[in-house]
Amino acid sequence: MKGNVYFRRYWQLYALLVLPLAYFIVFKYGPMWGVQIAFKDFNFFQGITGSEWIGFDAFREVFRMDDFYRTLRNTIVLNLLDLLVSFPAPLILAILLYEMKVVWFKKLSQTILYIPHFISWVIIGGIVYQVFGTQSGMINNVLTTLGFQAIPFLTDKNDWVLTYLLTGVWQSAGWGTILYLAALTGINRELFEAAEVDGAGRLKRIWYITIPGMKTTIATLLIINLGNMITIGFDRPYVIGNVAVRDYSDVLSTFVYRIGMESGQYTLATVVGLFQAVVGLIFVLGANYASKKLTDESIM
Amino acid sequence: MSERTANRTFDIVTTVLVAVAVLLCLAPFIHILSISFSSNRAITSGEVTLFPVEFNLQAYGKVFADMSMIRSLGFTVLLTVITTVLSMLMTIIAAYPLTKKNLKGRKTMMFIIVVTMFFSGGIIPEYILVRDLHLLNNMWSLILPGLISPFYLIILISFFNGIPESLGEAAEIDGTSQFGTLIRIVLPLSLPVLATLSLFYGVGRWNGFQDTLMYIQNPDLFPLQLKLYQMIQNNMVSELTRLEGASGARITPEGLKAASVIFATVPILLVYPWLQRYFVSGVMVGAVKG
Numbered sequence: 001m002k003g004n005v006y007f008r009r010y011w012q013l014y015a016l017l018v019l020p021l022a023y024f025i026v027f028k029y030g031p032m033w034g035v036q037i038a039f040k041d042f043n044f045f046q047g048i049t050g051s052e053w054i055g056f057d058a059f060r061e062v063f064r065m066d067d068f069y070r071t072l073r074n075t076i077v078l079n080l081l082d083l084l085v086s087f088p089a090p091l092i093l094a095i096l097l098y099e100m101k102v103v104w105f106k107k108l109s110q111t112i113l114y115i116p117h118f119i120s121w122v123i124i125g126g127i128v129y130q131v132f133g134t135q136s137g138m139i140n141n142v143l144t145t146l147g148f149q150a151i152p153f154l155t156d157k158n159d160w161v162l163t164y165l166l167t168g169v170w171q172s173a174g175w176g177t178i179l180y181l182a183a184l185t186g187i188n189r190e191l192f193e194a195a196e197v198d199g200a201g202r203l204k205r206i207w208y209i210t211i212p213g214m215k216t217t218i219a220t221l222l223i224i225n226l227g228n229m230i231t232i233g234f235d236r237p238y239v240i241g242n243v244a245v246r247d248y249s250d251v252l253s254t255f256v257y258r259i260g261m262e263s264g265q266y267t268l269a270t271v272v273g274l275f276q277a278v279v280g281l282i283f284v285l286g287a288n289y290a291s292k293k294l295t296d297e298s299i300m
Numbered sequence: 301m302s303e304r305t306a307n308r309t310f311d312i313v314t315t316v317l318v319a320v321a322v323l324l325c326l327a328p329f330i331h332i333l334s335i336s337f338s339s340n341r342a343i344t345s346g347e348v349t350l351f352p353v354e355f356n357l358q359a360y361g362k363v364f365a366d367m368s369m370i371r372s373l374g375f376t377v378l379l380t381v382i383t384t385v386l387s388m389l390m391t392i393i394a395a396y397p398l399t400k401k402n403l404k405g406r407k408t409m410m411f412i413i414v415v416t417m418f419f420s421g422g423i424i425p426e427y428i429l430v431r432d433l434h435l436l437n438n439m440w441s442l443i444l445p446g447l448i449s450p451f452y453l454i455i456l457i458s459f460f461n462g463i464p465e466s467l468g469e470a471a472e473i474d475g476t477s478q479f480g481t482l483i484r485i486v487l488p489l490s491l492p493v494l495a496t497l498s499l500f501y502g503v504g505r506w507n508g509f510q511d512t513l514m515y516i517q518n519p520d521l522f523p524l525q526l527k528l529y530q531m532i533q534n535n536m537v538s539e540l541t542r543l544e545g546a547s548g549a550r551i552t553p554e555g556l557k558a559a560s561v562i563f564a565t566v567p568i569l570l571v572y573p574w575l576q577r578y579f580v581s582g583v584m585v586g587a588v589k590g
Contacts, residue, residue, distance in 0.1 A: 006404070012478040013397035017409065020394030020448060024413060027445050030429045031421025037428070048428065093321060099314045109322050111576060116325060118568055120507030122525045126532045126561040127328045130335055136554065138331050141346040174325060178580060201303075202310045234510045239529065260424045261514055273422025281419050 038270040058271045068272065071255040074248055075232045078164065083225050085165045090176025091218065095210055097177060098184050099202070113174025124167055125239035129154070132163050160245040167240060179221065180214050187213040219295045227287025231280045252276050329565075336360070336558035343554045359559035368519070369527065369560070375439075376506065376524045377567070383443050383505040384498050390448050391497065395456040396482045417450045427514055441515040442508065442523070449504075452497050459493040460486060495578040499571070506568060524564045531557050 007014075033048075038058060040051040062068050093113070100106040116124075131138045132153035140150040153163045187209065195205050234253040241249025250258075252272060260269025330350050335343055339354035347353045363369055397403055398410060420426075426445060435441035467489075468481045476484065487494070512526040531552045 010400075010403065010478070013400060013403055016393040016479075017397050020390050021409065021412070023390060023444075023447050024416060027429070027447070028416040028420065031425035032419070033421075034425030034428055035421045037425065044431075047432070093318075096314050096318050096321075099310070100318060101311055102315065105315065105318075109318050111573065112322050113325055114576070115329075115569070115572070118503050118507075118572060119565060120509060120525055122507075122509050122529045122532070123561050123565055126528060126557060127332050129532060130332050130554065130558060131328050136344060136346050138328075138349055141349065144346075170325065170328070173321075182580075201306060239509070239532070256423060257510070257514075261427070266424050266428070270422060270424040273424055277419055277422055284418055 035270065035274055037267055038274045040267065042267045042270075054267075058267045059275075062268055062271045062275070067250070067255060067259075070247070071250050071252050072230075075251040075253075076229055078161070078237070078248075078251060079225075079229050079232060081161065081165055082168050086168045086172055086176075087222065087225065089169050089173040091180060091214070093173055094177040094180035094184065094214070095206060098181065098210060099206070110174070110177070113177065115174070116171045117175035119171070121233075121235035121239045124171060124236075128163065128167055128240055154242065155244040157245050157248045160241075161248055164237070164240055164249070168236070179217055183214045183217040184210065216295050220291055223287045223291045223294070227284040228280070230276060230283055332558045332561055335554055336562050338555060340553055340555055359553070359555035360563075362556050363559045363563050368522075369563070371520070372522055372524050372527050373563070373567075375521065379439060379442060379523060380502050380505045382439075383446075384502040386443065387447055387449070387501040388494065388498055391453050391456055392482075392487070392494075394448060394453055395460055396478075396486060398457050399460040413450050413453065417454075423510070423514070430515055436515055437518045437521060438515075439521065442505070442511055445511065446504070446508075449501070452500060456490075456493060456497060459490055463489050492578045495575050499575040499579055502571070503568060528560055528564055531560060 037048055037051065039053060039055060040048070041054045042048070042051045046052075097106055097109065100109075129137070132140075134140055134150050134152050134155065137153070139153070144150055151159055153159045191209050192205055195209060200208065230252070232251045232253050234257060237249050237251045238254050238257070241254065253276075256269045256273050256276070259265045259272070327350070331348070334348050334350060334352045336359050337352035337355050337357070338348045339356055339358075342348055342353035394413075398406060400406065421429075430436060430441050430445060435444065463486060467485055471481045471485055472478075507525065508523075509525045509529065512523050513529075516522060516526065534552050
């Protein structure tokens with residue numbers, strides 16, 4: 001009887017949950033079940049269950065591929081460089097915005113700086129070709145007018161990395177300030193007043209009050225970023241990369257797409273995807289553990 | 301230097317630096333806008349930087365005359381609206397029950413959901429699933445697989461948790477059903493976060509690219525991003541062939557490409573200011589605790 005009362009009271013809640021749970025089971029756990037094709041000689045006609053088991057053969061093949069190590073290296077190197085360049089940008093921008101006294105200009109700046117975050121990588125790709133193109137790009141036009149050599153931003157490997165990094169800063173710096181500014185609103189204004197009385201200048205106040213006020217946020221974001229070292233989005237390297245710079249622009253996500261969707265080697269592509277998922281999971285869990293230890297704040 | 305002048309100098313320096321950042325942020329947009337309004341001759345001779353040269357509307361004329369472009373825009377709008385509405389509905393009906401601490405099985409369900417944030421089957425098993433469900437070249441392949449974002453779901457759960465439970469209990473005593481409490485009490489109090497998540501779902505669908513590349517081959521169902529990508533790709537080929545001295549690539553005129561980029565960006569820029577005031581608070585809710 002007790003159970004009956006419980007369900008009479010709560011059946012509506014369970015009814016609400018039916019569809020969402022069905023979604024998770026079909027569209028999230030379905031692909032997890034499908035991961036078994038990494039261990040099968042998959043072909044579409046026999047389907048997942050019909051295909052033959054091959055054990056770790058596909059893994060051995062992947063670990064013998066030069067492309068695999070190249071894309072793994074590119075993923076980690078691009079992520080590390082990106083962290084180096086893109087991590088400090090929002091931090092500095094947030095401090096500047098926080099120090100700004102003209103409220104209307106501060107608000108306007110924030111509105112504008114957030115915009116690139118909402119622009120797709122395909123569109124950014126379109127903009128990149130117009131801005132960085134060798135023949136008619138904006139930057140090179142200015143450079144050649146001033147008598148300098150044009151820089152092959154899109155076709156030279158090393159210059160391409162620069163393009164990749166700059167677009168990352170442009171896209172994410174403004175949006176990244178949100179969390180820091182949120183952390184800064186928690187700072188007690190009296191600290192600033194006290195420091196002023198003690199004769200601390202603006203720079204000193206930034207160093208001793210503003211930056212420590214963001215410490216936890218900085219640490220947490222840094223750890224999250226490190227945890228994502230092996231994860232990399234598909235759109236950005238795929239759209240900005242091209243054949244000429246493939247040695248540097250081909251990363252795990254584009255590699256999986258290329259061998260899976262373009263060459264139809266589903267088993268090998270699944271193996272690479274699984275490798276990325278498992279190693280990524282280890283990184284993320286490690287980062288979460290480190291975060292708990294260091295900042296008393298876990299990501300999850 | 302007195303403290304007062306030091307303060308003034310500091311204020312000026314910060315303002316100038318922020319202004320520079322804002323300009324750097326806007327410059328590419330302004331450039332591409334100017335390209336879209338300039339003549340082909342001026343563009344190819346490299347005269348356009350920040351202002352249109354030989355102002356004209358030819359490129360826009362071509363974009364709006366291209367029925368496939370208009371159709372693609374219409375399809376993308378439809379797709380975005382359907383996705384946003386369905387995603388929000390599903391996220392709400394999932395979040396509300398999961399805020400009830402005494403709901404049996406709640407922990408297990410939370411676990412089932414949270415796991416998917418950290419581990420996924422990867423794109424190939426996803427593709428095979430979509431194919432087996434006969435959704436290839438079908439609008440639903442772009443809607444169903446990403447219907448609920450576990451991350452947004454958790455943001456919504458933590459927001460709902462912040463609403464005092466006594467409000468719901470009072471309504472229940474008055475005889476309101478769970479469903480009624482959700483609609484009449486919880487949702488009206490959650491408008492900022494609902495607006496934020498709608499923006500995120502909407503923008504995510506509008507900007508989504510990889511799934512369109514994988515699931516859609518039928519040109520009639522090309523969303524804007526896929527259409528744009530092909531234009532830009534043509535241009536990349538031209539850049540490479542120019543380098544190798546070869547020719548033959550079909551080059552989309554720069555002006556047309558720029559106009560198309562503007563065409564695909566404006567709708568986002570139109571909704572964004574209306575929702576901006578919400579999302580700052582919305583993002584903070586998510587940042588507090590997962």
